[in-house]
Amino acid sequence: VAVTTTVLNGLMLGVAVLFVQVLSSVTVALTRSFIHPRVRIPVYTIIIAVWVSAIDMLLAAFFPALYAQVGLYIKLIVAFAIIISRLEVFASKQPLVPTFWDGFGMGLGFLLALVIIGAFRELLGNGSFMGYQLAPFKPLLFFALPAGGFFSIALLMAFFNVIERRFGKPEATASGGAGGHHG
Secondary structure, three states: OOOOOOHHHHHHHHHHHHHHHHHHHHHHHHHHHHOOHHHHHHHHHHHHHHHHHHHHHHHHHHOHHHHHHHHHHHHHHHHOHHHHHHHHHHHOOOOHHHHHHHHHHHHHHHHHHHHHHHHHHHHHHHOEEOOEEOOOOOOOHHHHOHHHHHHHHHHHHHHHHHHHHHHOOOOEOOOOOEOOOOO
16 A cells, blocks of 8 residues: 555556456465475465565566565565465365456455555645656655555545445345335
């Protein structure tokens, strides 16, 4: 979250997470019969670390300027609990093709979230979008700072909750039927 100050930073980190999620999921699906249940979590962590290292080297080689800004955060993907949880809950129990698509969907969702956060922060914190100056107002520096990332997430979550309440499916009532919208 701290590094997603621009669309491009969010995109780079999101693409890295997407590839690590997909490649780790596929690796676990292909090797799950060889992984002893008592050591599965450390093995998953090693699998993730291998793919993070590969992605890290590729990004450093092909995108050095952008990598200089986000490189440290790429390495932290190893610690993303969401990746390990998907390996444990889905990839270790399902066939290869559904596992690929689950990893792709999870990674794509994460990528989209990071790009949205980056766009929001870039617009408010820099007054720009993908480096192009847009806003005719003085940017709010707070949104470009690490703490602004967490505040941005809170604002975006509130926004999406309002949208879901207003336009989402009706909630089920205690009697089991569909209830109306509240508020």
